[in-house]
Amino acid sequence: MKLNLKSYLGISLTAVLLTSCSAELNTNIINQADQASTLAKDSSVDEIANYLSKIARDDDQMKDVKAQPIEGKVTKALPKFNDKQLTYFTYEALDNNLYGDLNRVVNTLESIGSNNNINLVAQTDSWKENNTARYYISKDTNFELINSQYLKLGSDSEDSGDPNVFSTAVKWAFSTYPSKTKWLNMSTHGYGFAGIGYDDNPDNSMDIVSFSQALKKGLGNQKLDIVSFDACLMSTVEVASELKDVANILIGSEDSTFYWGYGYYKTFSKIAQNSNMKPSEISRSLVLDVNNKGAGNQTFTIAATDLTKTDILEASINDLSKSLRKALTKERDNIFRALDKSKPFAMGEGIPFRDINRVVALLKDNVKDTDVVSAC
Numbered sequence: 001m002k003l004n005l006k007s008y009l010g011i012s013l014t015a016v017l018l019t020s021c022s023a024e025l026n027t028n029i030i031n032q033a034d035q036a037s038t039l040a041k042d043s044s045v046d047e048i049a050n051y052l053s054k055i056a057r058d059d060d061q062m063k064d065v066k067a068q069p070i071e072g073k074v075t076k077a078l079p080k081f082n083d084k085q086l087t088y089f090t091y092e093a094l095d096n097n098l099y100g101d102l103n104r105v106v107n108t109l110e111s112i113g114s115n116n117n118i119n120l121v122a123q124t125d126s127w128k129e130n131n132t133a134r135y136y137i138s139k140d141t142n143f144e145l146i147n148s149q150y151l152k153l154g155s156d157s158e159d160s161g162d163p164n165v166f167s168t169a170v171k172w173a174f175s176t177y178p179s180k181t182k183w184l185n186m187s188t189h190g191y192g193f194a195g196i197g198y199d200d201n202p203d204n205s206m207d208i209v210s211f212s213q214a215l216k217k218g219l220g221n222q223k224l225d226i227v228s229f230d231a232c233l234m235s236t237v238e239v240a241s242e243l244k245d246v247a248n249i250l251i252g253s254e255d256s257t258f259y260w261g262y263g264y265y266k267t268f269s270k271i272a273q274n275s276n277m278k279p280s281e282i283s284r285s286l287v288l289d290v291n292n293k294g295a296g297n298q299t300f301t302i303a304a305t306d307l308t309k310t311d312i313l314e315a316s317i318n319d320l321s322k323s324l325r326k327a328l329t330k331e332r333d334n335i336f337r338a339l340d341k342s343k344p345f346a347m348g349e350g351i352p353f354r355d356i357n358r359v360v361a362l363l364k365d366n367v368k369d370t371d372v373v374s375a376c
Contacts (some may be wrong), residue, residue, distance in 0.1 A: 089173035093188035113139025118273030139154035161204030163214035170218025190231030263290030338362035
């Protein structure tokens with residue numbers, strides 16, 4: 001089967017690992033800005049673990065940072081509502097060096113606020129202990145202060161990298177606030193298949209398998225319309241493969257990324273005016289709004305992926321992988337020349353992701369094997 005990417009990838013591509021091409025996956029881009037996706041070679045979880053240990057923030061960098069207080073209006077019970085058009089739940093796993101993003105996230109959502117048609121809810125975990133909370137986000141125009149109601153959580157909810165904590169949060173959000181459209185956002189550090197939801201106190205995170213299992217448990221028989229990752233390196237085939245049964249659309253970046261505040265504001269402003277926006281319309285809006293020139297310092301690799309339409313891509317990548325392995329003995333230098341000429345999205349030394357579209361083009365130019373060329 002020919003890897004005719006343009007026939008189903010829209011404007012951008014999804015990230016894949018060459019060494020994992022035969023893994024089960026389902027991924028397909030629907031609406032994106034001019035982005036690319038990635039391939040990696042010779043990578044392993046052990047290498048990534050070693051890399052993460054090298055780049056872990058030095059204790060000296062964070063030792064003077066005090067535990068971050070919870071802002072807002074504490075309550076013993078958050079409001080509950082019957083079915084609405086949309087529930088947006090953001091899981092803010094920011095008990096790490098991203099803790100400063102927390103207030104910006106909530107304040108941005110407060111600028112729109114929940115209304116009769118949409119629920120904006122959050123579970124937040126900031127730096128150090130005793131500051132995990134759940135919010136029902138209401139409209140407020142004070143960008144310096146959070147004014148929404150929050151329910152303080154106990155110590156059993158402080159490890160946001162624990163799959164059980166995450167699963168419980170998902171169940172709370174989508175059972176307490178039922179809706180036609182269900183959207184989960186992850187705001188945290190991300191490392192593709194290696195992990196999501198990094199919590200420094202304690203030192204914990206979820207790999208993509210445990211994340212997917214926890215998400216499925218929390219949702220029960222429900223399925224997300226959208227899952228978005230305001231986190232680096234999460235727009236990959238491995239991630240899409242694990243989430244295909246629990247979500248319809250994935251939004252994320254193949255490369256590093258920054259806080260999507262401007263995009264959130266613009267997109268939620270549109271939803272507030274038209275709560276009947278389809279998930280595909282919401283996804284397209286967010287991708288384009290985040291990458292708008294007014295969004296500030298962003299990387300332009302954010303894409304929306306239709307997780308329901310990727311069997312063809314999976315089969316095509318598998319065919320390409322098989323042909324490459326078969327040709328490796330005679331074409332090794334040419335294959336790796338093609339990889340080396342493509343731009344890496346590095347997770348660390350020896351752990352790069354590469355753009356599959358670019359790699360395919362370079363394989364055509366550098367490899368003579370007819371099966372490889374045909375698969376491209």
